[in-house]
């Protein structure tokens with residue numbers, strides 16, 4: 617019984633740590649990739665749908681500048697970060 621309880625606490629803690637790592641990674645990637653051409657935008661200034669539109673425009677801007685395209689998994693992480701901090 618006690619072991620089961622400890623397992624639950626352990627798994628809950630791992631879940632929290634896992635989530636925090638992903639959120640930090642999103643913030644770090646956003647800061648690294650989205651400040652190359654302009655200042656860092658405020659994630660709370662747009663809603664989730666508007667961020668999706670911006671991300672596809674930014675892909676074009678990166679292409680136009682001849683810069684290496686952001687890998688899909690990085691876009692996905694940045695997108696998740698923006699969605700979780702977006703305006704409602």
Ligand code: HEC
Nearest residue numbers: 649650651652653654657670671673674677678681683694
């Ligand atoms: C290759 C350079 C470049 C990179 C990298 C870049 N942007 Fe931009 N961004 C621009 C330019 C140029 C504009 C000016 C508006 C336009 O041309 O659409 C802009 C404008 C913006 C705007 C304002 C849009 C508006 O309509 O006022 C936002 C928000 C934005 N970028 C977000 C991002 C995010 C998020 C990232 C990271 C995924 C990013 N940008 C990466 C070039 C870039």
